[in-house]
Amino acid sequence: MTFVLDGFDLDAFVAATLAEDLGPGGDITSEAVIPADARFRGVMDSRDPIVVAGLPIAEAFFRALDPNVAIERLVEEGERVPAGTDLLRLTGRGRAMLTAERSALNTIQHLSGIATLTRAYVDAIAGTGAILLDTRKTIPGLRRLEKYATKVGGAENHRMGLWDAAMIKDNHVAVADGVAEAVRRAAAAGIARIIVEVDRIDQIAPALAAGATHLLLDNMAPEILREAVGLVAGRVPTEASGGVTLDTIRAKAETGVTFISVGRITQSAPAADIGLDFDTL
Template identity: 85%
Template sequence: VQHLSGIATMTRRYVKAIAGTGCTLLDTRKTIPGLRVLEKYATRMGGATNHRMGLWDAAMIKDNHVAVAGGVGEAVARAKAHGVERIILEVDRIEQIEPGLAAGANHLLLDNMDADMLREAVGIVAGRVPTEASGGVTLETIRAKAETGVTFISVGRLTQSAPAADIGLDFDVA
């Protein structure tokens, strides 16, 4: 209960920090083994939206996949060729956006971008697919990132780093 209450409390702080921006806070799959369902429930109670519950929800093409495939376009094309419908493409450079979209990515994870770079990326995407800021997001940086126009911001620390809430059960014998 302390662990889950800590997650919900931290999540609420992040949700409040982006209130009014139109951006949605997402959790990640970075959970304690065996506790994913409970930890994701706690983030929902804090006001976040659950991202993927598991690898089966969507393909997430990351930098290692791109390196092996030879580029973002080829990585996305290979996933599409194997019948993958929901493809989240992680990009960390502006020049990866157009090839990824042209190949059929239907969600872009904009990794470790500062607010200026996020704003530029959102402008290039121009609403064609949802955009998600991720990587190194803190309570101090989340508002500026949300104000860039990204659709989502995902924060792994919600489940990785939330301190346990101090909950006690004291009896009052009177």
């Protein structure tokens, strides 16, 4: 099945990543050491318990260098697997498989790390009704992939960039001389989705009166969040944000907020320990 992700060009990503690795001279080690007609078989496996993300992208690296490579996918994308689980079996040209190995592993390690950490946060708020959101705290150039990985882990995507929703933050408020005026300007510009960051209870009423469609409740303790949710009274979605950790997220979720956004799931996720071992045929 072809991997399709809105706004992401898989072929271009694979080509650019391989070009970065190959540089002007190619894989000089494999070309010197591995016979041109050598064929390998390999097994990619996880050394950690993980939520798997990035298998079709990893596969694309091998197919780009050996269109005839045989790949058997042993688990499903998004599956939670224990340490020691085999993920892929591959058979193909030895040089091509060695050349593609690092790019494929880097990608699946990074994306599975994000999906695994995301799932931990989702599990931590299970049963509260709150929904986990990702943020724009992503590595430049990898936002679509990283946000894909958070969805695989069970989160929902927040805005993709600066273009698909207004988000009025403290600097916008300062320049506009107040929350209400900043929101009024966004509404006058015809923007449909107006997310407003508030860090004080007294900002809620003017933000709503001016036309906010979503309130981001920034760095509020659970008791203040509960008060804020009560004041909003379901008129717009509410989002807890700022300094959320696995230790604090449950208490915030139990205040009744609609969403909780967590930058850590993309910004601080450790790479999953995934390896690939080959032998010759």
